[in-house]
Amino acid sequence: MKVRIKFQKYGAMKFIGHLDVMRYFQKAFRRAGYESEYSKGYNPHQIMSFAAPLGLGITSDGEYLDAELVRAEDPVIMIKKLNDVMTEGFHITGFKVLKDREENQKAVSAMSLMDVADYLVSLKDGYDINSSIKDQESFKKVFDKFLEQDSIDIVKKTKKNETNVNIKPMIKVVAYDKKEFQEKLATVVKETPIKAVNYESVAEAFDNGILVYLQVSSSSAENLKPELVMEAFYDYLQLEFNKFAWQIHRLEIYTRDEETKRLIPLDENER
């Protein structure tokens, strides 16, 4: 049966690449006493996929992994049994059995459902942006100005050529604190997100307090990484981008409800 697992990835585990996270879960299922289904063919392997592989160095409250298990139990039991075999830095927060392919005509992989994703981007302690940005207030002023531009162009490099892309339409929601972000989310999600989030965030907090909440496009047609937003911000400031200065943390991944056109976290949709 096809299952979708939601988990948090934090602490030192942000240095484990997504292929190794897959290997980790393959072994974790075995330790918990659940067998995976194997692909047929020349090189049988466990069937598994991520909604969106997380880059090295990024932490997350909302990782989704689809897997095929021989059997599964009640989500509450599954979550407990899997958490019993986790190491620090991985925490399972959701488990659901997906409908069979027959009942569900449309594409069901988590990856294909993705529409937007929420991120928290924080300045790490020990790093500066420039001398005039001292705190969250001054940062907010400059960042708002950056967003007020008619278009935010970045250069996208492909193998063949470079093209200019305006990323402004791909930045859906911006907020400077949790409360503001939740209020803004309430206008776009199908239900209030607070209800779904019954666990504490594992996002690292920094003393400097400079941070921004971003909701950006994450579909196969239109995909924006939060790093690119920050890079464009540095361009705007005419500064060289320091990729190590920012801790990116994924909060949630959503799909879009076809009827209401509102957002639903990936583990709450019906498919």
Place this chain on the structure above:
Amino acid sequence: MRKLALSDEILLSVEKPARYIGGEVNSQIKNPKDVDVRFCMCFPDVYEIGMSHLGIQILYDILNRREDTYCERVYSPWVDLDKIMREKNIPLFALESQDPVKEFDFLGITLQYEMCYTNVLQILDLSQIPIYAKDRGEDDPIVVGGGPCVYNPEPIADFFDFFYIGEGETSYNEIIDTYKKCKKEGKSRREILEMIAQIEGMYVPAFYDVEYKEDNTIKSIVKNNPNVPDKVKRQVEMNLSEAYYPTRPIVPFIKATQDRVVLEIQRGCIRGCRFCQAGMIYRPTRERDLEYLKKCAKEMLSSTGHEEISLSSLSSSDYSYLKELIYYLIEEFSTDGVNISLPSLRIDEFSIDVMGKVQDIRKSSLTFAPEAGSQRLRDVINKGLTQEDILEGASKAFNSGWNRVKLYFMMGLPTETEGDIEGIAILSDMIARKYYEIPKEERNGKVSIVASTSFFVPKPFTPFQWSRMDTRDEYLDKQKILRNKINEQLNRKSIKYNWHEADLSELEGALARGDRQISKVIYDAYQAGCLYDSWSEFFLFDKWLNAFENNGIDYRFYTCRERDENEIFPWDFIDIGVTKRFLYREYKRAMDEKVTLNCKQSCSGCGATIFGGGVCFDKEGRQKEVSYEG
């Protein structure tokens, strides 16, 4: 949350940061404040290699069972991080607590191959521990070496406070107890080492002096401390079935070389091949109990989640319950998707049956290690495998569908002639011919034979410890002879020839039988930038040659010299149980091309009976009769 020793910026700038963060499944979390003794176990190579080593997992388990001790791990930082740590003066740290290694009580380094010696110096240097033992102070960790290279520790003796000679299961508890007691009594570093030197099997180099003759051979090895033994006795764990076995081994996040459960089924080897050090230093052969192994396999698979299990031992086919064990593993686990990785087995009905069950015949190959190309030379090295065995085994396997064969040979064995080398080509061709005896319509495509040669390196505590080793040029000439001979064969197109680097083997030869004079060379080579010598892309032979030259040492003194019967070897102060007299008799028998029977067939009186168990005794506990003695 655990705090890491390295910054995000550093970890995101190096290859595979998972090598440095610890926190793996089954790694031990203790509060360093709650323990009396902190032990850091090191494998001086990159993480993926070091994590695959069973010995460290065993010791990690033994030490962490103690509530008063916290054992952690450290591996060689890869060259990218090595550079950063030097630039930023970051001290090397243990994976679990991420604390600097220099704060520990002990640093234990396993020495699995000679080519890791510069990495040992790297570990000490990056840890900011003085490289020479004599320069260490009261606050520095006690540096202990273990593993197979300690059977000649002399080339690196100056860098270690003591060596543990033998199997780790027996004495670590006594060492920790002694250390704790000494600390409580406020004893000095020197006093502690003096106490440790009185534990059987522990060698403190500082308490022994070596004198040399004019011809640079050793005149004497004499202790300079009345409280230490004249000879250091190898430690042997006689009760392997009740001995510690780590049923919860650590599972790395990144793919290690051994990404599987490893089950050690026996220790030692009955065969007595004369080139093989492992065959001598692990005597007597001791088997683990079948039921115990079944239990371990089950527990280890469920505690790790590994999808593969492999068996580890020398000459696995000699394990008495191999059939039962392998059939059990297949029946019990292969339906759960667990892959059984077979050790190299003698080809017979049983192995063909199990290979057919657990491997894809089209993808797997048969492996033979004849080691030498002619029967004459196989008799010299006491390799029991005959041409008949190989051809018959290959024929059986070919008839069952296999068509790939791997052959392993050594070049440069004592008494080797051109004819012996050509024998490698002839034997390879004979195997191919066997394949084409099968009617065409029953064949499974073409046959593929891969013959590999490595350079023979004489090792301490083997009958060939007296032997001269070939030079690089002699070896290259021999390679040429073999290549030409292979090209003359009927089935030359089916035979692929692989060979090992000669430079690396020459250095290995010098380090393997070297003495204390060589430590300066190792030090200088390291300072000149030598590191990861076992990785051909980093091996800098010229720098090594310079280091030898600058110290006025001809490395060929250690490699290309036939030793006299009575020469005192640097390692003669170690008593491994197997006697020098036996080894010399075997050397003479080799020169006479005489075969010696294996330990199950007959006892040849090697001396290992002194340990009072294993293959030397029958089921009733009676010592086997010695059938011949030199």
